[in-house]
Amino acid sequence: MLHNKKQLACGLFALVSAALSSGAAHADIVASIKPVGFIAAAIADGVTPVKVLLPDGASEHDYSLRPSDIKAIRNADLVVWIGPDMEAFMPRIIGQLPAKKSLEIADLSDVKPLLMRGAEDHEEGDAAADHNHGVMDQHHHHGEFNMHLWLSPEIARNAAVAIHAKLLELMPRSKDKLDANLQYFEASLAQSDKDIEKQLAPVKDKGYFVFHDAYGYFEKHYGLSPLGHFTVNPEIQPGAQHLHFIRTQLVEQKAVCVFAEPQFRPAVIDAVARGTKVHKGTLDPLGMDVRLGKDSYVKFLSQLSSQYTSCLKGA
Template sequence: MQRITSLACAAALMLSSSAMAKEFNVVTTIKPLNLIVSELVQGAATSEAILPPGVSPHDYALRPSDVKKLNNADLVIWVGPQLETFLTKLMADNPNSFALTQQAGIHFLNYASEEKDEAHHDDHDHDHDHDHDHDHEGHEGHEGHDEHAGHHHNHSGLNPHFWMGPKQTIEAANVITEALIKHDPLHKNVYLANLSTFTSEVNQAVNELNTELKPLSGKGYYVFHDGYGYFEHQFGLNNLGHFTVEPDRRPGAKTLITIRKSLQDKQAYCVFSEPQFSPAVVDSVTEGTGVNIGTLDPMATNVKEGKGGYVRFIKELGQSFAKCLK
């Protein structure tokens, strides 16, 4: 009898350990999103991004291995059809799909509402269909606009780059935590504790960044892409405009002339490039103006993942602005 009981115990142990071995598995899309999710699931689940760091979500083509990962995931967390268009069809009938732009509780910005300079209104809405990192579809600032005129009409004017706004990131973290608890209730307490830690660490970073960036709010600059609205909004930065170019193709002459004139008039302190773009264009526009050149990386390409990853990312972004504008 005792032997049967001990066998039953052993079998029960084996069952429970195999159940434990099947860890709750979350799949995300871009690295910045995974920086957030990986901190929320720590100690309870695994999370991985399917896009290699620095790859644009707009023209990404899913590989068979990606499709397998997405289909096997217990939960797929993505920004939404405004960013990862390649997922729209695949996720349409997936009960484990969780698109952030379709959730209440996150205050997304619209391109029009963050507009400060009416002159750039046209390319605002136009640019948003293309991620601000290496989407080389031949944009030429104000020129070449009509050739893609119909390309973004299936999207609203929603700006999907929420991860650059700490406020929206905390809202997203709350919404994601609710979804995690719903799909994996066993680890509810771990998720809630992780959310609490994440929120206080992000808030602390925001306080530090406020101290650093508030004094710079009067200093104008130009960016390569109109992708930083959330960060600029939160910290009151003074973006004078943007121009979108292919690394190997000259941007529209009108855009370059406008920017160069502004630089000569000493309106701007800085022009920001991005790691994925050839610096030659920036060099040609800024030559002889004495203006600073900085680099912004919206995709967290070189940020180390793991504990504190998201905070490292926004601090790095803040330091890039501060260094160039001081």
């Protein structure tokens, strides 16, 4: 009887050891914002779900973590985010996690050479903006670089490769599926890139203004012709001098479109565009209407491309 018990115990120990050595079957993945979730969900599709912290309609610039968010981060096996210059609500809680549980996209070695410098805060251009500069810094620190990294297809691909590597460490038993997901993501992104290039080609030379300085990576990648932005920080209204400059550009018909955003629909855009022939459109830099899934990132890029095209063509 004792011998049988020993055999049973040894057998159970061997099973547990094998399970542990083969990696977890499930991992809790948390993404800071939805576009980061799009990339993570593409790699994790059919393997493990991805939770996004930032709710639809909220801004990554001024979000405050809820108790449920903090719990989700602490319980996560992997947290994927852009970096402290984008998600100001993240660094304190991220600092409490083991380094292996955090993937900071802006800190990846193959992403750093691709970073674009950000616009300067003083572009707001008048005393009101200068007066509020201290308030601006409290809410959202604009670092040296533009941190809207998810709007670069190239950086998104590098992020996907890094997420794939992290998930392989967590779930090596799912290697075949994870490998297939990465291969699918890279192929669909390459095809989407060609399709978007073709879609945007007729409007590349048309000037426009965006609401805030978020789209540089997308614009550079596809060779678009932005004339400027209303504000660097969407929490701060643009100054009078800067608005006068934009108004002049619109009156002289150097711009064919001005873009608002679902997260920010300031009356200032309507006021500046009033009485001109400029069209008004909306760009959604967070993909509010896109659901997480295998194809969500390429759907997000395609939607953004259509938003540009529609307004620039005068639809």
